[in-house]
Amino acid sequence: MFIVRFALLSSFFYALNVSMLPLIYSLEVSAFLFLFIRFATTFCSSLLITKSFFSFTKIKKHKIGFWLIILSFLFGIQSWFFVEAVKYMSVGLASVILYTYPLITYLMVSLSKRRALDLTTIVMFILATIGIVAISQSSEGVYTLVIGILLSLLSAISLSLIFFLTPKVSSLRNWEIVKFTTLIPMLMFLALFLNESGISWPANEGIILSLISGTLFATGMFFYHMAVKKYGPMFFYHMAVKKYGPTRTANVGYSEPLMVLIIGFIVYSDSITNIQAIGIILVTIASITIERRQLSQDNTPKV
Numbered sequence: 001m002f003i004v005r006f007a008l009l010s011s012f013f014y015a016l017n018v019s020m021l022p023l024i025y026s027l028e029v030s031a032f033l034f035l036f037i038r039f040a041t042t043f044c045s046s047l048l049i050t051k052s053f054f055s056f057t058k059i060k061k062h063k064i065g066f067w068l069i070i071l072s073f074l075f076g077i078q079s080w081f082f083v084e085a086v087k088y089m090s091v092g093l094a095s096v097i098l099y100t101y102p103l104i105t106y107l108m109v110s111l112s113k114r115r116a117l118d119l120t121t122i123v124m125f126i127l128a129t130i131g132i133v134a135i136s137q138s139s140e141g142v143y144t145l146v147i148g149i150l151l152s153l154l155s156a157i158s159l160s161l162i163f164f165l166t167p168k169v170s171s172l173r174n175w176e177i178v179k180f181t182t183l184i185p186m187l188m189f190l191a192l193f194l195n196e197s198g199i200s201w202p203a204n205e206g207i208i209l210s211l212i213s214g215t216l217f218a219t220g221m222f223f224y225h226m227a228v229k230k231y232g233p234m235f236f237y238h239m240a241v242k243k244y245g246p247t248r249t250a251n252v253g254y255s256e257p258l259m260v261l262i263i264g265f266i267v268y269s270d271s272i273t274n275i276q277a278i279g280i281i282l283v284t285i286a287s288i289t290i291e292r293r294q295l296s297q298d299n300t301p302k303v
Helices: 002-019 021-026 031-050 056-062 065-085 091-098 101-112 119-135 142-169 174-197 204-231 237-244 246-253 255-267 274-299
Strands: none
Touching: 002 021, 002 091, 002 204, 002 255, 021 031, 021 204, 031 065, 031 174, 031 204, 056 065, 065 091, 065 142, 065 174, 091 119, 091 142, 091 255, 091 274, 101 119, 101 142, 101 274, 119 142, 119 274
8 A cells, every 4th residue: 555655645745735826826926936936845855855966977977968958947837837727727627637648648659659549549539628628618717718728738738748758867866857857947937036026025924835835745746756766766657557456546646636626626615517527527537548558558568
């Protein structure tokens, strides 16, 4: 049960971090300031865990500087798209659409390997598309909801690119990757915030909540990497599939957006229409099916 507990803890803390966004926005905290605090908290956590600053020797030796820069910008862009999406739609719906990334990643891998898409993949892609269209159906604020969906999809694509490109820097340990890829976004969002607001800072409550949110994000990442450290580099899903099967592993991974939906109902009284509920179910089925399929393929022994 070790890996399931850590995966659930990781999802729980990530969900808490994401769910705080509407509250933080209500205190008029800039998205750029929030993102700066999130990346700064994660960056400082990586320094404490690795107990070191920067060593460019290994980066130069393995010639991965270019990929680290690309990943750094992708991490920043992915986070920015998502926090902007929450301005236009509920955080729960945004999280559901973000979690189409298993399907997008699977498509990227298939295209990169020139692997023909089978019927299951095509059907799941169509199912997810129908689900997203259903989520966009609302009696109020259709235009803003569509903008939120587009931003969430862009965030999902960015996250898929991160997963797709991360193996390029597999010569580094996980928290070393975190350390190098959070520095640039941290400085970038600080510069954007200062350019936007100068030295005008929000109320202390907003800063404190942003720090708590950033700490929750770093804690979620810590539990994720604890499992990685015990069960292998980059991703711990292979061991989870071997021990618990692809279905259970995929379901555990999808617990985060469902937790965000539940928190949204309880804390913010978010409501969804019946059509949107059907859309959520369709997107969930498509994402879990593809993630389960990918986990099964990755865990199949190569002859």
